[in-house]
Amino acid sequence: MADRQTNSTVTILHNAVIVTVDPDGRVFRNGAVVIEHDSIRAVGQSSAILHQFSAQAHQLLDLNGQIILPGFINTHVHTSQQLARGIADDVDLMTWLHERIWPYESNMTEEDSYISTLLCGIELIHSGVTCFAEAGGQHVSGMARAVELLGIRACLAESIMDSGDGLPTTWAARSTDDCIQSQKELYKKHHNTGDGRIRVWLGIRQIMNATDGLLLATRDIAKKLETGIHMHVAEIAYENQFVTNTRKVNHGTVTHLEQIDFLHNNLLAAHTVWVNDSEIDCLSRAEVKVSHCPAAAMRMLGFAPIREMIGAGICVSLGTDGAPSNNRMSLVDEMYLASLINKGREVYKNGTTDPTALPSETVLKMATINGAKSVLWDNEIGSLEVGKKADLVVINPSTWTMIPLHDCISSLVYSMRTENIVSVMCNGKWIMQDKKILNVDEEHVISMAKQASAEIVKRAGIKIPDRMNFV
Numbered sequence: 001m002a003d004r005q006t007n008s009t010v011t012i013l014h015n016a017v018i019v020t021v022d023p024d025g026r027v028f029r030n031g032a033v034v035i036e037h038d039s040i041r042a043v044g045q046s047s048a049i050l051h052q053f054s055a056q057a058h059q060l061l062d063l064n065g066q067i068i069l070p071g072f073i074n075t076h077v078h079t080s081q082q083l084a085r086g087i088a089d090d091v092d093l094m095t096w097l098h099e100r101i102w103p104y105e106s107n108m109t110e111e112d113s114y115i116s117t118l119l120c121g122i123e124l125i126h127s128g129v130t131c132f133a134e135a136g137g138q139h140v141s142g143m144a145r146a147v148e149l150l151g152i153r154a155c156l157a158e159s160i161m162d163s164g165d166g167l168p169t170t171w172a173a174r175s176t177d178d179c180i181q182s183q184k185e186l187y188k189k190h191h192n193t194g195d196g197r198i199r200v201w202l203g204i205r206q207i208m209n210a211t212d213g214l215l216l217a218t219r220d221i222a223k224k225l226e227t228g229i230h231m232h233v234a235e236i237a238y239e240n241q242f243v244t245n246t247r248k249v250n251h252g253t254v255t256h257l258e259q260i261d262f263l264h265n266n267l268l269a270a271h272t273v274w275v276n277d278s279e280i281d282c283l284s285r286a287e288v289k290v291s292h293c294p295a296a297a298m299r300m301l302g303f304a305p306i307r308e309m310i311g312a313g314i315c316v317s318l319g320t321d322g323a324p325s326n327n328r329m330s331l332v333d334e335m336y337l338a339s340l341i342n343k344g345r346e347v348y349k350n351g352t353t354d355p356t357a358l359p360s361e362t363v364l365k366m367a368t369i370n371g372a373k374s375v376l377w378d379n380e381i382g383s384l385e386v387g388k389k390a391d392l393v394v395i396n397p398s399t400w401t402m403i404p405l406h407d408c409i410s411s412l413v414y415s416m417r418t419e420n421i422v423s424v425m426c427n428g429k430w431i432m433q434d435k436k437i438l439n440v441d442e443e444h445v446i447s448m449a450k451q452a453s454a455e456i457v458k459r460a461g462i463k464i465p466d467r468m469n470f471v
Helices: 046-056 079-084 093-106 110-126 140-150 176-190 212-225 237-247 253-259 277-286 294-301 306-311 331-350 360-367 369-374 408-414 442-460
Strands: 010-019 027-036 039-045 059-062 067-070 072-077 129-134 153-156 198-200 202-204 229-233 267-271 289-292 316-318 392-395 421-426 429-433
Touching: 010 046, 010 408, 027 046, 039 046, 067 408, 072 110, 072 267, 072 289, 072 316, 072 331, 072 369, 079 093, 079 110, 079 140, 079 442, 093 442, 110 129, 110 140, 110 429, 110 442, 129 369, 129 421, 140 153, 140 176, 140 198, 176 198, 176 202, 176 212, 202 212, 212 229, 229 253, 237 253, 253 277, 267 294, 277 306, 289 369, 294 331, 306 316, 306 331, 316 331, 316 360, 316 369, 331 360, 331 408, 360 369, 360 408
Parallel strands: 010 059, 010 067, 072 129, 129 153, 153 198, 202 229, 229 267, 267 289, 289 316
Antiparallel strands: 010 027, 027 039, 067 392, 392 421, 421 429
16 A cells, blocks of 8 residues: 555545455455556555545545445346347247347347447446446447447457358358458457457357357467457257267367367356366366356256356356346346356255355355456456456445345345445446446437337347237
8 A cells, every 4th residue: 555646536435345356355344445547556444544545535435334346247248139128038049049139130230239238338337337248249339339438348249150050141141251350350440449448359159150160260360369259158958969960079069169279268158058077177177267147047048057167166257148038137136146046056956955055255256356357357357456447336235125234245145236236437437326327328328229129120020929918
């Protein structure tokens, strides 16, 4: 906490419970954080911080016992699917994909993607997210424009496919070279923009829509650009069957990816539900990161072996997936579900309950520091430590949803709701204060979203049957 002279704006948040999620797991019962420009200058006990820094502070905020957490990191979200919320509920996977989602996505414009990302970003910020990993969409430039305006942090990726049955005509026409060149151009245009908040990754939609040539070219370009790869991996049982039949391996996606040397520490594998023990070992050895999306998994995919992956040393984080496969873009909800689902899985797996599976402190790390590691950004975000970026969330626990607060950490996972999140800071700037989004007009975005979503559905020819007798 060395003192120094500076002309930068200094803000002190004090009289707060500070859950640092640092390597020592420190929690300050009455703590303070000093923020200078976009970074954390000091963290400690309120009395010591105020004594040393209050004379330099441009702003002193007394949080009256509220809780400060590192900003949540959503490691798998389709922001461009936000306008498709509700178009594919309670349908089988093939209907979901071929009759609803692909027609929807292929009829989007860049402006639609911009509006969709704005709407999604609003929901993410309200749930305490300061950084997200885009799972893949068609118009990255539209996403980037929205992210820059919102003030949030993101790893953006294009949805890339160079093969497969049933693809919309415009997608099916793309060659492997087109796919790679497009991503290189997006990287050049958008990487490290938005005051350093925007990074561009490479995307692979899934192995059933990717040739080995695309996989290997993606691996090599990502290494050259020193960026990450975001890919859906082992989502459904049929995927493994497909890979076994077409790639002639003895199990499935992870086995094949290991054989072609695609598994590396810059790969973020989303879902990773249908993997066996041998494949878990492969993921661990390669230091692949896994994004666990509990709600989407329960809705469409199955039980991912999360406890086994964590036990094998794999970095597992949390994602919401897209609105058509979850509906709720709240990482607060995903924390709650992650713990409960993985406790319940023990009955399915072992025939007996185990309430100790995935305890609350593990889940909290999944939403913060593990998320930062998953997006290759843990040197700057994911915990409240000196020198890291000032990405943080202020939580008011004094509501009927969280009181009494006997166990602060477990309450953050099992009791907290999105409504408890009052303020969010990213890169040293408030992007939400007192539950009000600061950089965009929420009502205007909602109005634009209503119009754009209706027009996309009409252009795509998507028919959603009535469930009841509407009169």
